[in-house]
Amino acid sequence: MFIIGERINGMFKDVAKAIKEKDKSVIQDLALKQISCGANALDVNVGPASANPKEAMEWLVKTIKEVTDISLAIDTTKQDVMELGLSLCKSKPIINSVNANEEKMKTLFGLAKKYNASIIGLTMDKSGIPKDSEGRMELAMKMVASCVECGIDMADLYLDAVILPVNVAQPHAKEVLKTIRDSKLLADPSPKTVLGLSNVSQGSPAQYKSLINRVFLAMAIANGLDAAILDVTDKELMDTLITAELLVEKQLYCNSYLEAYRKK
């Protein structure tokens, strides 16, 4: 499982404050903590309230680069912020995200080629998020076709079936699970799959969020999930991830398999 740490996001108050006050230590601590918990990449999002998102992105990426070379997922809907972020990355970056609108794909796949970036491709377009797996698969197919056209390697495409909060959109969860499974059939070699996990419990009572996240993660791994953006500092969530991978034989069993995974 390719794990993208979700915490460096201006949506979180501590990060928004750190960006505003240019407090490097908060960001660098979050970067190092997520890596020590098992992150393979870090999501970087300046948040919705940033007055100058380009400046904020530049500061975030440079701040993180002072302490680690890990891959960064540049998480923005603004094209100029995206290109700036990508241009500053040391290791192979990730575009988070592209949707299935023709112009969006054309532009962002161009950036992916230019900066040798991986892509998180959302199964949504101008009309929004399809209500079922069939609709999502149609958009996933568009994205795969567009990648092939642009000469982008399937190994660089992570399809994100866009999980919605279970408290307001309960029927979507099983459609997302089906999309994760069916996505594997779209091409050979197949595209990868990713989830923005925490969204599933957005708006649910605080005491249930972690439970909902970890159960949905296990269910998604049972359906072949390859990657997730998640709270890697949530120990119980990571215990679930490691155990689920064990049960589909992506980790080797030993009596101290949790410790063994964490020592790697």
Place this chain on the structure above:
Amino acid sequence: MFIIGERINGMFKDVAKAIKEKDKSVIQDLALKQISCGANALDVNVGPASANPKEAMEWLVKTIKEVTDISLAIDTTKQDVMELGLSLCKSKPIINSVNANEEKMKTLFGLAKKYNASIIGLTMDKSGIPKDSEGRMELAMKMVASCVECGIDMADLYLDAVILPVNVAQPHAKEVLKTIRDSKLLADPSPKTVLGLSNVSQGSPAQYKSLINRVFLAMAIANGLDAAILDVTDKELMDTLITAELLVEKQLYCNSYLEAYRKK
């Protein structure tokens, strides 16, 4: 999810002692506790050490019947103990279990008809447990065909893909998940699926057993599992079960969905 409580089993020391000393209260407390935790049926197994299994089964079933009318899963490999148990049941009983040997199926499907029992059918035969999903599916197909021949309703057949302990048979877990999924395609209406859940963590360190059980349960529910024999008194396991069912829309979401489920 149809939940069969696993605790009235002579494999557990308290139950073995209660059978030996004819201590009704231990058994009746276990019955009522499991029901209050959400069991829809109770497994009844005299255990491997019982000197007189027929007498023990009769005492167990009668003891349980004094406090509840709930369905019982008569859990024995001995035909005479099975028939005695079935004959004593008040509510629709469950035969636990039948394997895919021709003679076994013939005899036990006969008992199922006679006592209007459901059947837990293991995907194993004289040669043992197949190493992969294909082998399990072959035996599942045999079982379905034999049921049709004997006039047994598909709704009464619970296919059990036989999960083995992950600590010694790690590759089996993903084969079992695939078998659960594929079993649904064997007939229309489809047979049901069941798991003897705790077996997956048998032999793993005590502190990991519940974690392994609950992650595997979520993964199995993601693949369409209909029923499980499990430790219904394990609260975290039940939280997982309820949440997994929520995410495949078998429970309705509300902000207090765990409490709502338990109040039902």
